[in-house]
Amino acid sequence: MCGVAGLFDIKGSRAYHAAVIRRMTAAIAHRGPDGEGIHLQPGLALGHRRLAVIDVRGGAQPMRTRDGALTVVFNGEIYNFRSLRGELEERGFCFETRSDTEVLLHGWRAWREHLFSKLQGQFALALWDDREQTLVLARDHFGKKPLHYQVRADGTLAFASEIKALLTIPDADRTLDREAVEDYFAYGYVPDPKTIYRSIRKLPAAHYLLARRDRPLDIRRYWxxxxxxxxxxxxxxxxxxxxxxxxxxxxxxxxxxxxxxxxxxxxxxxxxxxxxxxxxxxxxxxxxxxxxxxxxxxxxxxxxxxxxxxxxxxxxxxxxxxxxxxxxxxxxxxxxxxxxxxxxxxxxxxxxxxxxxxxxxxxxxxxxxxxxxxxxxxxxxxxxxxxxxxxxxxxxxxxxxxxxxxxxxxxxxxxxxxxxxxxxxxxxxxxxxxxxxxxxxxxxxxxxxxxxxxxxxxxxxxxxxxxxxxxxxxxxxxxxxxxxxxxxxxxxxxxxxxxxxxxxxxxxxxxxxxxxxxxxxxxxxxxxxxxxxxxxxxxxxxxxxxxxxxxxxxxxxxxTAPLARWLRGPLRSELLQLARSPGLRECGMIDTATIARMAAEHLGGLRDHSKGLWLAWVFDAFLAQSAQIA
Missing domain, CATH: 3.40.50.620 (HUPs)
Structure with a gap:
């Protein structure tokens, strides 16, 4: 498995510095400790971190077609790549590696967006079509592999496997999405396509995104x-x-x-x-x-x-x-x-x-x-x-x-x-x-x-x-x-x-x-x-x-884990301090008096407030982590 990241200039063809894309891929190095690669050209930067699983020697990314017209970075595995490769070879396509990644390049040329519904596997990918001057992002059928994107004020479409890579870009917008905060406390997670940040979104499962210069993003379902x-x-x-x-x-x-x-x-x-x-x-x-x-x-x-x-x-x-x-x-x-x-x-x-x-x-x-x-x-x-x-x-x-x-x-x-x-x-x-x-x-x-x-x-x-x-x-x-x-x-x-x-x-x-x-x-x-x-x-x-x-x-x-016991045991002192947390007080969203009451009732054994207190504790920890990296 791997990590992908990239920058695309929707408005023009500015030059992106290698240092910027390398910072993005360095933030997700844990997703791919076996190698890294970048591709730069006017208006485009693609980055990749590799966890080598198939064709360990020959599957390095970014991967390009011989004519340089198509370039891809890919996180995932395509389980039916051999049968797809056979179909493509019958149509005259020549392969230079044993990697499943190469199927994506020739498959896009042969089938365009119909490629994605043919894939059996898990994937998040970014493919650059130089002839069409189009960047394509796609995510697998059920969303096993993540893909986040952000349209920045300067006209850059930034994308990455994890949010932390997007936050390495200078002047990253960290404004919280209030609806996402409500969703988090409702469900315990932030549902797609939102993220906790107002400017960052998740590409939904079974969808692909087309980005072209001077045109709105086009997001479509393929399955x-x-x-x-x-x-x-x-x-x-x-x-x-x-x-x-x-x-x-x-x-x-x-x-x-x-x-x-x-x-x-x-x-x-x-x-x-x-x-x-x-x-x-x-x-x-x-x-x-x-x-x-x-x-x-x-x-x-x-x-x-x-x-x-x-x-x-x-x-x-x-x-x-x-x-x-x-x-x-x-x-x-x-x-x-x-x-x-x-x-x-x-x-x-x-x-x-x-x-x-x-x-x-x-x-x-x-x-x-x-x-x-x-x-x-x-x-x-x-x-x-x-x-x-x-x-x-x-x-x-x-x-x-x-x-x-x-x-x-x-x-x-x-x-x-x-x-x-x-x-x-x-x-x-x-x-x-x-x-x-x-x-x-x-x-x-x-x-x-x-x-x-x-x-x-x-x-x-x-x-x-x-x-x-x-x-x-x-x-x-x-x-x-x-x-x-x-x-x-x-x-x-x-x-x-x-x-x-x-x-x-x-x-x-x-x-x-x-x-x-x-x-x-x-x-x-x-x-x-x-x-x-x-x-x-x-x-x-x-x-x-x-x-x-x-x-x-x-x-x-x-x-699972013994949450109620944790809050009455090893997390007891932190729970007692939660209502006085500077992060919760300053975010302007949490009623800290309610937190104090819930903590007292839980610790006293009067009520089991473990779920609500845990969600508040995690939110507070997130706010503290965000303040450290801002």
Whole structure:
């Protein structure tokens, strides 16, 4: 995997200094420790940092066609590059390397923008077409690889794999985007296409951008999951196992050591099982273990490793180890509140000691309805169908108001959220399920001046928009589609990209193969959800010959850390100081009195405010990091 950066003069052909583009690539050197390169010409500068995986000797970038008309910098891997190369050779194109990168150059010349929908892989690229005087930026189908861009006041289009590279440019605009701040406290991450900075944007997944001089940027979608027609009758567990096996095999192409992350959950275990079943050599697998049983899945991971005789390494850490907490702003460049970023970073660090590439199980929950909220939403939607909307609101709304907060109640009695969601329409109910912090909590945490400045902006529209997409989808598919468009690229894939690339490790996700996702997405609800056994039912049936029964049907655990305990333990002193933080006071957005109250209640054991306090802590750490690099 690699890092890309560049500058393009939209207004003219100024000369960019090599030192500027080298500073940009130096900021993302962790993405590519094996080499660097730049290309300069009037009005254009392209930079690249390389993590050599395929054609280690011949794949250096920037890469150009022999006639110099096309130049590309590329972050990613194209798994079907050999078949595409065969098609291009039949059309008369000559190749000079064994690299997948060269396919992009000849593919653009042959197919133009139709190239991107042909690619199977993960990619973020910048391609300069000298004849057309056009810069093309493109990002893969689900947004596995990041690409940020900014149009500067001087007419420069700047782009990079990570925001930190853009902030190295002199006079970088660091004005915060208030809507993005609201989104962050709503969801725990900043959803695409926004970033925390008003002037910087993310190119959305499955889109490409055309930049030409003296013309507006042209951003277009090249692929949609909803345009993929389902295969009739293909709903058997055996077919699912076959398709997933094909996706795994496509991701085994590598000229460097390759392994797999094995959490002990269903998705990573399925990937390892299929990987090992078709592999003559032993597979390297990696897990993180916690001393506390409620956070530890290593017994399941070890059972899979033993069954398939993998070379398994477990890194055991204390659940009170917060050594990585303060590095989060440096790694993510904007506030990122998913606490599982910490164990993800740790397992990536362990894997990188032995391999350069690792497969993971990311995407299985979104593709096959694995999150518990999907089952709750499906059942709630069926209940809503039996009652008129006005009656639901009059009945369940007041009940939700009266019902006590449930953090201190037995799980079976925590009905306040369920009652609230039943009072809402289907889209609004799912929006509420998607929130990290509900609106009533955010309204106290973010001060009145900030809320007034938002001018009525509703963060719920981030999820509501894709949920209400104009397509014949059932309620479960609408929830899945909303997550595939928002939570997956904004949280899950951001988390694994930054955590892996901070360790110079390439991760590959077979369950996000576009063909596998399309097949899974269009399965009927009954193939995915079971009242007794939760989500991903067809995958559980498909994996029966491969995995132990207790692993397949155990309660979903998740890959997380003891947040509430951290805030009452090793982060206690910092939590007590949070309300007095200069950053939070001076940013003009946070109600510090609310922070002080929440901290006192949490530390006193009266309420569990861990999520809201954590998001505030991360935001404060981000502000401090930003002040240091400004």
């Amino acid at each position: 949609s999951l909803l345009e993929k027609a389902p295969e009739p009758g293909r709903t058997s567990p055996e077919f699912v196992a076959e398709r997933l096996g094909e996706a795994v095999r496509r991701r085994l192409v590598s000229d460097v050591p390759l392994g797999a992350l094995l959490s002990g959950g269903l998705d990573s275990s399925a990937v390892v099982a299929l990987m090992a079943s078709g592999n003559e050599s032993r597979v390297d697998t990696f897990s993180i273990g916690f001393g506390e049983r409620e956070f530890d899945e290593t017994s399941y991971a070890c059972a899979v490793a033993e069954r398939y005789r993998t070379r398994h390494r477990v890194r055991r850490v204390s659940a009170d180890d917060i050594s990585l907490v303060r590095r989060l702003p440096e790694i993510y460049d904007e506030p990122f509140g998913d606490i599982s970023a910490i164990p993800t970073f740790t397992v990536c660090a362990e894997a990188r000691q032995s391999v350069t590439v690792a497969l993971s199980g990311d995407g299985g929950d979104e593709a096959l309805a694995g999150y518990r909220r999907y089952a709750f939403h499906w059942m709630g939607d069926r209940a809503r169908a039996y009652m008129a909307p006005a009656l639901r609101g009059r009945l369940f709304g007041p009940l939700a108001d009266l019902y006590p907060q449930g953090a201190w109640l037995p799980r079976v009695l925590r009905a306040k959220s369920t009652l609230r969601e039943l009072s809402l329409d289907s889209a609004s109910a799912y929006v509420r399920m998607s929130y990290a912090l509900p609106e009533e909590v955010r309204s106290g945490l973010l001060n009145s001046d900030f809320r007034q400045a938002l001018g009525g902006y509703d963060a719920g529209d981030v999820v509501r928009g894709p949920f209400n997409v104009d397509a014949p989808l059932d309620p479960l598919q609408r929830a899945q589609y909303a997550d595939l468009m928002t939570y997956l690229p904004g949280d899950i894939l951001t988390k694994v990209d930054r955590a892996s690339m901070a360790n110079s490790l390439e991760l590959r996700s077979p369950m996000l193969d576009p063909e596998f996702v399309a097949m899974s997405f269009f399965l009927p609800p009954g193939a995915k959800l079971s009242r007794m056994h939760g989500g991903k039912m067809i995958l559980k049936r498909a994996m029966k010959p491969y995995l132990p029964h207790d692993l397949l049907y155990r309660r979903k655990q998740g890959f």
